[in-house]
Amino acid sequence: MKIEITVPEFAEGAKSIKLRQWLVGVGDAVREGDEIAEATTDKIAVYIEAPADGTVAMFLAQEGDTIEVGQVIAIIEA
Amino acid sequence: MFRDPSLFGRKGRLMKECIHWLDLGLIGYDEAFSLQRRLHEGCWKGTHGDAVLFQENQPVITLGRSGREEHLLWTPERLEAAGIEVREVGRGGDVTYHGLGQIVISPILHFRRYVSTALDYLRALEETVIRLLAGYGLAAGRIEGKTGVWAGGLKVAAAGVAVSHGITMHGLAVNIRPDMEHFSAIVPCGLRGMGVTSLKLLGRGDLSYARVRDDWLAAFESVFGLSAVEWDPKTAPAGTYTPTGKG
Numbered sequence: 001m002k003i004e005i006t007v008p009e010f011a012e013g014a015k016s017i018k019l020r021q022w023l024v025g026v027g028d029a030v031r032e033g034d035e036i037a038e039a040t041t042d043k044i045a046v047y048i049e050a051p052a053d054g055t056v057a058m059f060l061a062q063e064g065d066t067i068e069v070g071q072v073i074a075i076i077e078a
Numbered sequence: 079m080f081r082d083p084s085l086f087g088r089k090g091r092l093m094k095e096c097i098h099w100l101d102l103g104l105i106g107y108d109e110a111f112s113l114q115r116r117l118h119e120g121c122w123k124g125t126h127g128d129a130v131l132f133q134e135n136q137p138v139i140t141l142g143r144s145g146r147e148e149h150l151l152w153t154p155e156r157l158e159a160a161g162i163e164v165r166e167v168g169r170g171g172d173v174t175y176h177g178l179g180q181i182v183i184s185p186i187l188h189f190r191r192y193v194s195t196a197l198d199y200l201r202a203l204e205e206t207v208i209r210l211l212a213g214y215g216l217a218a219g220r221i222e223g224k225t226g227v228w229a230g231g232l233k234v235a236a237a238g239v240a241v242s243h244g245i246t247m248h249g250l251a252v253n254i255r256p257d258m259e260h261f262s263a264i265v266p267c268g269l270r271g272m273g274v275t276s277l278k279l280l281g282r283g284d285l286s287y288a289r290v291r292d293d294w295l296a297a298f299e300s301v302f303g304l305s306a307v308e309w310d311p312k313t314a315p316a317g318t319y320t321p322t323g324k325g
Contacts, residue, residue, distance in 0.1 A: 013197035035242060043225040044196045047242040
């Protein structure tokens with residue numbers, strides 16, 4: 001089953017969110033709650049978590065990209 | 079109790095949260111950061127509830143997640159001669175100076191218990207300092223497009239937070255009476271041409287660290303609609319309580 005990783009709603013209101021760094025690689029096993037990416041916005045660093053156990057199947061955004069709330073940035077294969 | 083609807087939006091709350099506060103006193107940045115991370119983890123794992131840490135640091139310049147080295151203006155030799163260390167930290171924002179005469183306030187909170195978004199949280203933190211200064215008869219506010227709290231066009235408090243597992247880290251640094259010369263080592267928060275000030279320079283040189291801490295707690299309780307009690311050393315997480323903390 002494919003599970004989408006999205007930019008969390010609580011980052012809403014920020015003018016610009018940037019994907020700073022992936023904390024995992026494609027093919028890595030992750031557990032629910034693991035931090036998988038760092039995003040930065042107006043004076044706020046936000047860590048995006050895996051919503052479920054699985055394996056990182058693909059990235060849909062690159063480090064340095066501007067991303068939006070709700071945007072799918074990666075897929076986990078559960 | 080007044081609550082600014084623009085800060086609290088749809089998050090109405092029926093009961094007051096009760097959280098703990100802990101004053102680490104004068105402490106090295108690395109040690110304090112390690113304690114903060116440990117408390118953050120404890121908060122996430124449910125070992126304890128939300129908390130606020132206070133500290134005063136030996137001189138250190140921190141580079142946030144968007145920090146750029148060109149915003150560091152002194153050479154490594156000059157920084158070393160002045161006793162200022164440099165650290166990269168996991169919070170938003172650019173370059174920040176911490177040192178003696180400044181109170182660093184780090185709420186470790188499930189912030190969505192109080193506000194809806196991380197940006198609302200940042201604005202609410204700024205509001206605590208605006209109210210703190212209002213209590214001292216000082217007019218302060220925000221500047222559109224910039225973070226922190228400003229008085230007379232100068233920054234009196236820096237703000238920068240990190241959110242992990244829905245729990246915050248880092249927070250505020252309020253200038254009480256720091257060595258202002260040290261700020262010339264950086265472009266504060268990457269904002270070239272924007273100066274900094276302190277409570278002392280604003281005419282309140284009489285204020286102590288403990289007084290500012292206690293008054294800020296009152297403003298924090300009011301803005302966030304919670305109550306904060308000092309962590310009893312018997313129940314504080316092991317290794318975090320320092321009896322030498324300023325009281």
